[in-house]
Amino acid sequence: MPKHIFIVDDSQLVRRLVRSCLEDRLEYIDCAEAVNGLDAVQRATEVKPDVIVLDLCMPIMNGMEAAASLHRMLPKVPIILYTLHKDVVSERHIQNLGIRAVISKLDQIEVLLEQILRYVGVAKIAAA
Numbered sequence: 001m002p003k004h005i006f007i008v009d010d011s012q013l014v015r016r017l018v019r020s021c022l023e024d025r026l027e028y029i030d031c032a033e034a035v036n037g038l039d040a041v042q043r044a045t046e047v048k049p050d051v052i053v054l055d056l057c058m059p060i061m062n063g064m065e066a067a068a069s070l071h072r073m074l075p076k077v078p079i080i081l082y083t084l085h086k087d088v089v090s091e092r093h094i095q096n097l098g099i100r101a102v103i104s105k106l107d108q109i110e111v112l113l114e115q116i117l118r119y120v121g122v123a124k125i126a127a128a
Contacts, residue, residue: 002030003120006049008040008066009033009082010058014105018053018082021109022116029120037066044073051119053112054099056083064093071098078119082112 005022007015012035019031032047034040038061040054052070056063067079078100094102101115 002028003050004048005029005031005116005120006040006044006047006052007031007033008035008037008052008058008063009055010036011055014055014082017109018112021113025113026117037061037063037069040066041069041073044070049074049077051116052077052079053082053116054079056081056085064097067094067097067099071096074098080112080115080119 007018009015009018015033019033022029022031032043032049034043036058037054040052041061044052054063054067054070058066063081063083067081070077070079075098077098079098081094081099081102082105083102084105100119103112103115
């Protein structure tokens, strides 16, 4: 049964990169995308994600606001904050928001993939 990864980022380039890396390297992955936090909140119950990869800085509804709403709706679904602004996020900020990890977009994509693997438990099929 495929695992559902919900990629939420206002950058189409980032969404495509993450999706491509996941689908190329991991088995049984099904990705859905949202263009901002509000879009994610509106579609989350339809997508039924196993993991949410969420950007911090987005228009309409930022990542912290979206995380709060998504965590209320889907309290067991882990959220990974994937951001260029990791340095401004503190443990206090993510407390009670369902955010399990904060990954910098400046890190290698493998760092994000390893976190996703940690939560969905799918097998790796290829290296970069």
